[in-house]
Structures are given as C-alpha cells and as structure tokens.
Amino acid sequence: MPPTNNPSYRQRRLGVELRKLRERAGLTVTQAGAHLGVNQGRVSMIETGRSALSADRVRGMASAYDCTDEALVEALGTMTGRRGRGWWEESRDHVPVALVDLAELEHHATALRVALVVHIPALLQTTDHARALFRSVVPPMRQYEAEHRLSHRVKRQGVLHRAVPPPYTAIIHEAALRMNFGGPSVARGQFKHLLDMSELPHVTIRIVPFGAEDFPSTGQSFDYVEGPVPQLDTVQLDSHHGACEFLDAETQLDKYRAVLDRMDTCALDPTRTRDFIRRLDRDL
Structure with missing residues (x-):
C-alpha cells in the first residue's frame, strides 16, 4: 500500500503503541524487521502511522513482540485501516x-x-x-x-x-x-x-x-x-x-x-x- 503522508492522530497512536510493544520486547527496528520479514524502513513507517495495516498484521507484530495482552492486541486491531471513512x-x-x-x-x-x-x-x-x-x-x-x-x-x-x-x-x-x-x-x-x-x-x-x-x-x-x-x-x-x-x-x-x-x-x-x-x- 502507498504511504499515508498525513496520518490522523489515531493512526499515529497505533504506530506509537506498536513501537512501545517492540521496545518492551527489547528489539531494534532492524531486528523487528527481520522477525516480520520486512525492511527497517517499513517498520519505521508503521511506527509513525504512515503505513496502513490490517488487523492480522497487528496480531502478527504483537506475536513477534511476545505481547500476551490479548485485550490490547484486539483493541489495536480495531484501529487499523486507511483514513477517509468518517x-x-x-x-x-x-x-x-x-x-x-x-x-x-x-x-x-x-x-x-x-x-x-x-x-x-x-x-x-x-x-x-x-x-x-x-x-x-x-x-x-x-x-x-x-x-x-x-x-x-x-x-x-x-x-x-x-x-x-x-x-x-x-x-x-x-x-x-x-x-x-x-x-x-x-x-x-x-x-x-x-x-x-x-x-x-x-x-x-x-x-x-x-x-x-x-x-x-x-x-x-x-x-x-x-x-x-x-x-x-x-x-x-x-x-x-x-x-x-x-x-x-x-x-x-x-x-x-x-x-x-x-x-x-x-x-x-x-x-x-x-x-x-x-x-x-x-x-x-
């Protein structure tokens, strides 16, 4: 998907929360990319809200980061998608x-x-x-x-x-x-x-x-x-x-x-x- 140049606060917040999960797992951006099968640039775009995600991708990232808080992961999944629907x-x-x-x-x-x-x-x-x-x-x-x-x-x-x-x-x-x-x-x-x-x-x-x-x-x-x-x-x-x-x-x-x-x-x-x-x- 093409990058989102002007992400909304909600999109940026999703990226921030995913960054927190990565940091709690003790992973660098490069290491996270290796776990996820993407380059570090894609991880950075996700964490700044500039890359649209699916709920499945969020669950995959949470799993790679060893996050066991299922309620949080499901809530993050509801924040996915592109801007422009409301x-x-x-x-x-x-x-x-x-x-x-x-x-x-x-x-x-x-x-x-x-x-x-x-x-x-x-x-x-x-x-x-x-x-x-x-x-x-x-x-x-x-x-x-x-x-x-x-x-x-x-x-x-x-x-x-x-x-x-x-x-x-x-x-x-x-x-x-x-x-x-x-x-x-x-x-x-x-x-x-x-x-x-x-x-x-x-x-x-x-x-x-x-x-x-x-x-x-x-x-x-x-x-x-x-x-x-x-x-x-x-x-x-x-x-x-x-x-x-x-x-x-x-x-x-x-x-x-x-x-x-x-x-x-x-x-x-x-x-x-x-x-x-x-x-x-x-x-x-």
Whole structure:
C-alpha cells in the first residue's frame, strides 16, 4: 500500500503503541524487521502511522513482540485501516486538523468524560451559544470560518444521539454557566438544553459550585476519551492559541484520571445540578 503522508492522530497512536510493544520486547527496528520479514524502513513507517495495516498484521507484530495482552492486541486491531471513512474527513480542509482528530476519537470512544471551568462543553452547546462563543475569539474569525466550525461542532454532537451512544459525563464549573455568552436569551436556551440533555440515560452533568472545597488547582479544561482498554485512553487539552494537544503517556493519563476523581468529590450530584441550573435560569 502507498504511504499515508498525513496520518490522523489515531493512526499515529497505533504506530506509537506498536513501537512501545517492540521496545518492551527489547528489539531494534532492524531486528523487528527481520522477525516480520520486512525492511527497517517499513517498520519505521508503521511506527509513525504512515503505513496502513490490517488487523492480522497487528496480531502478527504483537506475536513477534511476545505481547500476551490479548485485550490490547484486539483493541489495536480495531484501529487499523486507511483514513477517509468518517464524516469528519469532510471537515479536514475547513477546521484545524486537531479538531478533526478529536471528532474521530469521540466517534470511537467507549466513554467520554469532560471537565470545563470557563466554557460549556462543545458537545452540549446550543448553536446560538456556539456562535456567540466564536464571535468572542481573538483574533476574530471570518464568517465562513465560524460557520465551518459550527457545522463541525454540530456534527460532533451527533455522537450523543447515536443508537448506541457512549456514556458521557460532564463536570462543569459554575463559572462556565455565568459567562453569559450571547446575553440572557442565549443563556436561557443553553440552560434549557443542558437540562434536556441531562435527562438522557447516557448523559451525566454535574456542576462544581464556587463554594466547593478541594477543587483541583489545575483549573484547566480537558476531554478524557476512553478507549477499549485503559492503555488507549487519550486526554485532549485546549491551548490558549486555539489548538488541541493530545496526551497519551501513562503518567499523564494517571494524572488526569486523578483530577477527574477529585472533581467528582467537589461536584453536585445530577439532581442537585438540575436544581442549580434552574435557579440560575430564574435569576437571569
């Protein structure tokens, strides 16, 4: 197969995980190639996500690397194939590539957990709220850029409305509810939407009030995307310059799991969260 010149994050992640298996086996790239019957250049292309693989090839590599973690191997097998099959590929020329990669991760997630301090989660925003948010960006977006972002965001939200959606948990700080993007009428629509979404069986929304004790000092918003096995989880961070950063090292995943666990202890339960949102709505 011809090489993939611009692999997606998911393709690169598959290569990274295969490299980890090789290194744990104590093999160099040259030695791995000899085991697999390919040259070292092919191994390097696989490990950078630039060579498409079959699930059978992944199993063969895992066997050559003496990996006995069957759950991990099967999960890696589901990450194979070439790019270009999902709806998100239509957005690749119109929105930042990292947002396309995030949409692909969300599509394949087994569960989604998000923690936000200043903004409403993207998958829970109304179109009016999202438009107001895009208008606040510095430097300003051109209108066509904002519309592409909005279209992409709405399509991303479809993951919560599939026949079999992933469990979704959003921990939102009170500050995000009080930002008032777009004015009171937009805020009321957003509050109603949060209440409606919170009634879905797979959606859990919890608010962290200003008075909560032991709130984690990180204060950073992030998405935690769960894979089919914990080793394939991913953390997505928003940066101040508008890009997405993906973290997948074991220590990083452990850190953000711990942050989520701490936030759980600070947040109101779902019933009290709905009461809290209703009070804010009445106070507008």
